[in-house]
Amino acid sequence: MLLLALDTATPAVTVALHDGSAVIAESSDLDARRHGELLLPAVHRTLKEAGTELAAVTEIVVGAGPGPYTGLRVGLVTAATFGSALGVPVHGLCTLDGIAYAAGLAGLDGPFVVATDARRKEVYWARYDDARTRVTEPAVDHPADLAERVAGLPAVGAGALLYPAAFADVPAGMPEYQSAGALASLAAEKLACGEELPPPRPLYLRRPDAKVPANYKVVTPK
């Protein structure tokens, strides 16, 4: 198996290759505004580093968010198009699950919270019993509205760091953003267990901002 993982749902543009037993190459850039520019070069670098090429990939997993939409779509459409061109399956995993898995690798036992920056003074978040077990649906909320639901729980992710009033306990050495290596390891583990992974459907969690225009404005001066 050669699994390609990518995620553009956080400021990290992150790509990794997993051979079924370990991550064999990984490449990440941090730039919340340049997902579109950075992703393909990162894929290319990762393949080079592993001494292989895209045609050798047998499986793709992509972070399905939640995350700011414009960047999120870069990863999703790239994964879907690769999958179509190569004729290989494409899976989608919740981005927060990848961060939780990375937190586990960094030594955090459950229960804890993962929170990323949803902009507009909100966070994307979910609660975990342990690094592999999410116990709430991913959601988007104002941190102040969460305080009670996350009180006393350690929290990881840039969303937790941004709002210390709501997330008091952010352990040191924990991941801030997504790493495709963690996402790939999580996917490889699930696939090895025979688990069927979900399709790559975007987790937007918000409706598009769109207003039905007010009625036609009269131009004749009163």
Add this chain to the structure above:
Amino acid sequence: MADEPLVLGIETSCDETGVGIVRGHTLLADAVASSVDEHARFGGVVPEVASRAHLEAMVPTIQRALKEAGVAASDLDGIAVTAGPGLAGALLVGVSAAKAYAYALGKPLYGVNHLASHICVDQLEHGPLPEPTMALLVSGGHSSLLLAPDITSDVRPLGSTIDDAAGEAFDKIARVLNLGFPGGPVIDRIAREGDPDAIAFPRGLTGPRDAAYDFSFSGLKTAVARWIEAKRAAGEEVPVADVSASFQEAVVDVLTRKAVRACKDEGVEHLMIGGGVAANSRLRAMAERRCEDAGLTLRVPRPKLCTDNGAMVAALGAEMVARGRSASAWDLSADSSLPVTDPHVPDPNAHTHSHSHSHGHSHDHVHELSRKNLYA
């Protein structure tokens, strides 16, 4: 001819997910998925709704185009994509998909200009573009007069709208008349029953001191709205067909008059009209008559090739391949305000082997960002 470049083109600058395939000047497939119905109740294109729809439609539309063309992806000579101008988030879906597809297939990527593509599409209908070609591009997002000595390397803006695009004016008047959205097709239809000379609406920017090639439709829009409101205020019935016909006449009169004048001034013998408003029957008829009177050859593609589509992007991509233009880099950006003077976005680090056309004309003038509605 089998040795002409086989190119797949992707267009996502507004609300149509378009994937076209051409071989040289021959159209093989033109697959379009439109999100127009999702925007109708908002009275204009909602960027986030369009971007979400592009993501859903992208892979299925590519597959449909390949099937329609009866070619294998591996036979393609290149992948072209609209790099701009357009809605930033919408463009990014297409650019990302094009990169992934080109990279996976090991094919060169060509990020091309949406406006130049609107011109180049006519090669699929009427054969090679005359050089130079004068182009009038009119849609919900653009109203421009462009002089194209070489569609792959030299496109010069002569004029553009200083306020609304022509298609926007149609949408707005349709709204005042409660005719729904998009407004272009419905006004065209209703106007056929009306008298174009019934009401003398103003012709914007046609005074002797006005910019010869720029357009303005905002004053016309207000004048029409006021005229309708006066009727309503007086308790009279609004003659919808006459208003539609007279409004349409004012738009079309200015567009064709300025386009023909630009041809004469520049000594150009061919006028090309593209963009969604080029589907307007009155525009076509008046352009035909005025071109004939002026001894000009008029080229207008069929309506489906005038609205936004992937075939136009493929057509320009094929011309880039045929003329040996440099491919784009893997870090190609989606550029919502890509200047019309950049027909494509070559890799800045590539060595160009083809002769370069450098004309030193400036990039001011035409940055049309107002892609607020659908009549593309």
